[in-house]
Amino acid sequence: MSDGTLFSMDTPPTEARFQNRLWVADALDLTGAALVGWGAVRAAEWVSTPALLGFAMGVAWVVLSCVGGLTGLTPGRHALGLKLERAEGRAPGLGAGLLRALTAPVELLLQVVLQHRPLDAQLGVHAAVIPGGIRGWARSLPLPLVGLVLLAGAVWSIVTPTRQEMLQYLDRTLTGWHCCHGTREATWQCRASLSRAVRNANGGDTEVSEFLRNECPVAATRLGP
Numbered sequence: 541m542s543d544g545t546l547f548s549m550d551t552p553p554t555e556a557r558f559q560n561r562l563w564v565a566d567a568l569d570l571t572g573a574a575l576v577g578w579g580a581v582r583a584a585e586w587v588s589t590p591a592l593l594g595f596a597m598g599v600a601w602v603v604l605s606c607v608g609g610l611t612g613l614t615p616g617r618h619a620l621g622l623k624l625e626r627a628e629g630r631a632p633g634l635g636a637g638l639l640r641a642l643t644a645p646v647e648l649l650l651q652v653v654l655q656h657r658p659l660d661a662q663l664g665v666h667a668a669v670i671p672g673g674i675r676g677w678a679r680s681l682p683l684p685l686v687g688l689v690l691l692a693g694a695v696w697s698i699v700t701p702t703r704q705e706m707l708q709y710l711d712r713t714l715t716g717w718h719c720c721h722g723t724r725e726a727t728w729q730c731r732a733s734l735s736r737a738v739r740n741a742n743g744g745d746t747e748v749s750e751f752l753r754n755e756c757p758v759a760a761t762r763l764g765p
Contacts, residue, residue, distance in 0.1 A: 556656060561620045562667040563651050566644050568616035569608070572691050573601035579694025585702050602641045604687070609637015611683060613670075615691070618684035621677060622667045632665045639663055699732070706736045707748070710756060720756035738762045 577597030581588050608614040612623035612631040624632055632640070643659040651657055660666060670676050701709065710716040710733055719730035726734075737756070741749035742764050752759040 558622055558667040558669070559651065559657050561622055562617070562624075562657070562660075563648060565614070565616035565620045565622055565667075566648055568619065569604055569614045570601060570645060570648070572615060572687065573597060573604050575698065576600040576604075576690055576694040579697035582700075582702055583693075583697040585704070602638070605641035605644070606634055606637045607683070607687075608632075609634050609640065613680055613683055615684040615687035617667070618670070618677070618680060621670055623670050623680075624665050625668050626664055627666075629668075632663070636663050636665055640665070701729070701733050701736050703736070703740060703745075703748075706733045706740075707751070709733050710737060710759075711751060720758055722758045734759050734762075 574597045577595075577600040578588075578593060580600070581592055581596045586592060604614055608617070608624060609632045612625050617623055626632060626636075640660075640663060643663065647657050647659045650659065657666075670680055672679065709729065710720055715724075715727075715730070716733070718724040719726065719734065734756075737748055737752055737759050741752050741759075749763065752763060
């Protein structure tokens with residue numbers, strides 16, 4: 541066996557390096573984009589229809605892919621210590637980011653079967669370690685940190701009742717009546733709904749304020765003057 545053969549067997553091609561870590565990073569980014577889209581719909585108090593949720597999640601994924609194309613970084617890649625680049629070390633670019641918004645979800649499935657990333661190879665991009673060790677990782681933290689803040693806000697919007705959900709629970713259900721009158725042990729749904737109602741009332745929502753003062757003694761005690 542020649543030295544060339546040994547070298548080729550011991551050294552994986554550039555596009556194959558870190559591909560498993562990149563798979564995890566893409567899965568994290570796709571999940572994060574879906575949560576951000578879902579959270580945006582709830583924060584806007586829109587009715588969460590499947591079509592609207594799919595659109596919002598898709599927009600969040602495309603925006604994240606574009607940022608990843610322009611900078612090489614996303615929250616998922618950064619968490620795994622990776623960036624995406626071309627052979628010459630440049631960031632993939634906006635065009636590659638847009639195309640990868642379409643190809644990356646498909647490649648998540650292809651890699652499981654093929655054990656390589658043919659679509660990334662066609663785009664001419666591959667994963668590389670963020671240079672500079674811990675210092676390099678820390679220097680590149682601000683942009684992914686913005687994404688993490690958006691993700692945290694999205695999770696908050698998802699777990700917090702919307703105005704409609706809050707009113708429906710407190711005003712139209714038996715458990716909501718018990719919640720408002722403190723006649724049963726408070727559940728998480730009760731505490732979250734009361735907190736949302738008090739925030740709305742103190743923020744100037746007169747309809748909610750009137751309801752709490754007339755129908756919800758537990759929350760009324762927490763209202764401002």
